[in-house]
Amino acid sequence: MRMSQLVLKTLREAPSDAEAISHQLLVRGGFIRRLASGIYTFMPLGMKVLKKLNRIVEEEFDNAGAQQMLLPALHPVEIWEQTGRLTKMEDVLMLTDTKAGRFVLAPTHEEAVIQSVSSDLSSYKDLPAVVYQIQTKFRDEARPRFGLLRTKEFVMADAYSFDADQLAMRSTYQRIYQSYLKIFDRCQVPFAPVEADAGAIGGDVNHEFMAPSAIGEDHFASCPSCGYAANIEAARAGGRRIETPLVDHEETVMHHTPSATDIKGAVESINSKGLALTPADMLKSMITVDPNGELTMFVLPGDRELKVPSGYRLLEAEEFERYGFLVKGFVGPMGMGNLGVKVVGDFSVSAPKGWSAGANVADYHVSGAWLDRDFFVDEWDSVVVVKDGDPCPRCSEGMKLVRAVEIGHTFQLGLAYSSKLSIASFVGADGQTHPFWMGCYGIGMTRLVAVIAEYFADEKGLRWPSEVAPYKVGLMSIGATRSEEVRELADRIYKDLMGAGVEVIYDDRDLGPGVKFADLELIGIPYLCVVGQRGIDSQKLEVRSRMDGSTTQVPIDEIVGYLVNI
RNA sequence: CGGGAAGUAGCGCAGCUUGGCAGCGCGCAGCGUUCGGGACGCUGAGGCCGCGGGUUCAAAUCCCGCCUUCCCGACCA
Secondary structure, three states: OEOOOOOOOOOOOOOOOOOOHHHHHHHHOOOEEEEEOOEEEEOHHHHHHHHHHHHHHHHHHHHOOOEEOOOOOEEEHHHHHHOOHHHHOOOOOEEEEEOOEEEEEOOOOHHHHHHHHHHHOOEHHHOOEEEEEEEEEEOOOOOOEOHHHEOOEEEEEEEEEEEOOHHHHHHHHHHHHHHHHHHHHHHOOOOEEEEOOOHHHOOOOEEEEEEEOOOOOEEEEEOOOOOOEEEOOOOOOOOOOOOOOOOOOOOOEEEEOOOOOOHHHHHHHHHOOOOOOOHHHEEEEEEEEOOOOOEEEEEEEOOOOEOOOOOOEEOOHHHHHHOOOOOOOOOOOOOHHHHOOEEEEEHHHHOOOOEEEEOOOOOEEEEEEOEOOOEOOOEEEOOEOOOOOOEOOOOOOEOEEEEEEEEEEEEEEEOOOOOOOOOOEEEOOOOOEEEOEEEEEEEEHHHHHHHHHHHHOEOOEOOOOOOOOOOOEEEEEOOOOOOHHHHHHHHHHHHHHHHOOOOEEEEOOOOOHHHHHHHHHHOOOOEEEEEOHHHHHHOEEEEEEOOOOOEEEEEHHHHHHHHHHO
């Protein structure tokens, strides 16, 4: 491609609304242009990068035996009603009403793929099967962010697997999981597969693929010793209940703590009476409703945050009135056993100490409350949101919290969808109808562009790994308008590279060398070949690596061969 | 949805306090010089000053309402 022909205008300054480096550089380099908040056009250079990534996914998925297809982006609303996700995902669904009916702009494709392939997978002989697509998805993001990182319209590569039983599903899952490792390796971004929460997609076992990054919106806990890694929403801390013999301890004391309805207020209020408590000495007692509608109280140290287990929800403020014994703001674990409230304690609550807690009386807290004397715990578990240094649940080593971007997510859906959709079934060898055991697998392609851009960016601009670069070689002439010799040589090398199948972008513009260097560096072409009078005089051309900055002098008559094999 | 900031040429910004010709840099077009690190000179094109209303002889500027965008949080995967 001749740069004089390229639809591209690099910007010396980034738009003021671009915050993240990747966003700034992708706009400055002419890869993307904003059409509306969270909606971007992929310009020719950006499209090249996206196609490179798509190619990697296609190769690895094809290798794993998955078959590419293309599902519709517009779905009739009925298929979303059948699985109940119309309400479950309503915050992000983009609904459209037309003369022809109601449709949703699809945020994901589980329903559509089942509708589409079920009749082609009617027998156990048709299984296993894996299909995938690379498609635009739509989500009504409340807050699009950081350019391509979080958008309303984005490209995702999503695969769906269909198996006859759980064992087969697991083996398929493993196969696709391996493809994921290869795909991200080829993108050269650091990443970690972590255990995760299934969210609105549903299902049981699942993994997120997290790329550590400064623009990450997620955190995962990672154990440097044994390799345990889990999203902060799913991560558990290690620990166990500490058994301590009950001896004579100080008596519990009631403290008048008017309007001290939170941990901070209670600590201040009690300390004003001469004690020296910290939030870590308080018990945080959180009332939740379990999946059966029963009350469960979680008890944890006051300086920690409760990780609400999936299926549970916090009791709403208005609901407190329904339970007279719950005094909002002054709740504590004392006496809960007699009131039919199950108490689940974090392991750390078994530490041998007198706790302070809500007294279950308006405007009162107690101090010196001892486990097994003043309050009782029915069940012990790790119920806190993990923080830096917490012990690993497997090996007890201190864990690290890492900021990261989710670039992929794989799910063992099991029967989550096929139990709701009768067509998601096949006839087994026994002649009976059985539901599919499904899996689904997604990679945020446009998000990956942002993550790679962000990770490799330097002060001069982008640096694309060679497998995803829009062009492999940047060829530039210096002083070609003045020197016919330079122009002819550069033209000839360009033609030869094209003939040899090298992806080359040729800066043939009538501009000074500074601009050309700056532009090719900004757009991050991996190798830069400079053709100027200096090179003709020495019969050697300079080839620079954008990634590591190294330069090599290559004899003119070997230059094409060198660039082909580099 | 809550908090904060901002909308003036394609991009970055000044002008607004104190109302009076719509400006600067980059980019763009033409001519010339220059040519191994965003070089220079001359000439030129480009504007619903976010939108609507109000005050005024006169509004980018003052007042009211709305819209949009970005950041932090909530939500979300």
